[in-house]
């Protein structure tokens with residue numbers, strides 16, 4: 001770890017010099033600490049999971065309108081994030097322009113801001129983005145300044161072609177050198193963003209390579225993807241959730257593990273699967289970036305995404321990521337410590353039987369709890385009292401989520 005920290009300081013110093021030599025218009029020095037953003041996991045909506053490369057300016061405006069109309073904004077979903085495929089070509093001065101799907105980015109940002117929302121954008125440290133559009137390689141300072149001029153509040157930076165076109169080409173067969181190049185690329189954009197003086201959430205997307213959770217915060221990362229891409233499929237969602245085990249200690253206010261954007265309401269996920277997916281992300285203190293078709297959202301999906309008490313678990317001020325304490329058969333038991341000594345317990349029937357083959361008996365002792373525990377079932381809203389060995393009936397892929405406050 002120590003060597004990583006020393007390395008990061010060296011890279012930051014180097015990239016600060018580079019940024020300064022490109023004369024950023026910023027009022028702040030590149031070394032100034034970034035203002036506090038992402039003190040709780042970022043919440044909002046991102047275009048990729050539903051629209052992918054088809055997204056247009058109109059879809060972004062519609063999403064902004066819907067966040068307001070559905071009450072999602074007031075429930076905390078404030079970032080409207082444009083993912084890949086907005087990028088056009090660079091002009092003779094290297095300034096990047098949006099493509100014909102996005103006629104005027106500043107006007108779009110103003111529109112989103114006028115709805116009391118914030119706006120996010122996407123790029124890559126490579127020459128091309130994952131969908132083959134223009135990336136930021138060698139234009140980091142210029143792009144960061146452009147984002148600031150447009151009024152961007154959030155930047156997702158996706159590794160994509162940087163691997164093949166830079167890491168592999170510059171350091172063939174030399175893994176550690178390749179990783180250094182990757183670190184430097186993320187540090188460089190971090191410095192460029194900071195040097196604009198505009199607070200922007202900085203989201204790393206490099207699929208968890210090189211234990212990103214260990215070094216991302218020192219390079220200004222507010223969140224970092226821990227895995228490859230999510231899809232609207234229970235098995236994929238469950239695998240990603242399981243892969244968060246052991247990463248708890250890296251997460252906290254200002255810097256979060258990101259198990260990828262939500263698929264709630266997408267594909268053919270059942271109601272139970274949507275509920276369990278949302279519960280798991282709340283237990284994980286994960287960023288909550290909805291990715292569904294907001295203008296056509298069904299009421300039961302809206303009810304999941306706007307369940308304020310589940311959101312409160314995700315957004316808890318302690319910022320302590322939950323843990324999978326134990327599994328038995330097809331059932332997993334997660335626990336999360338919350339501010340004020342409160343607890344959240346989630347019991348998930350992850351298997352494929354409609355009900356667990358044998359009744360599941362919850363062990364409070366395994367959670368370090370003794371005696372009856374009274375709390376609130378956050379999906380029914382009812383009071384629930386759990387005893388040692390409590391028999392639970394959970395449908396296939398369904399969840400029981402209970403909040404227990406400290407004074408009982």
Ligand code: GLA
Pocket residue numbers: 048083084129130131158205228229
């Ligand atoms: C990668 C990312 C996705 C999305 C696409 C866009 O696959 O992991 O989240 O941004 O690129 O091309």
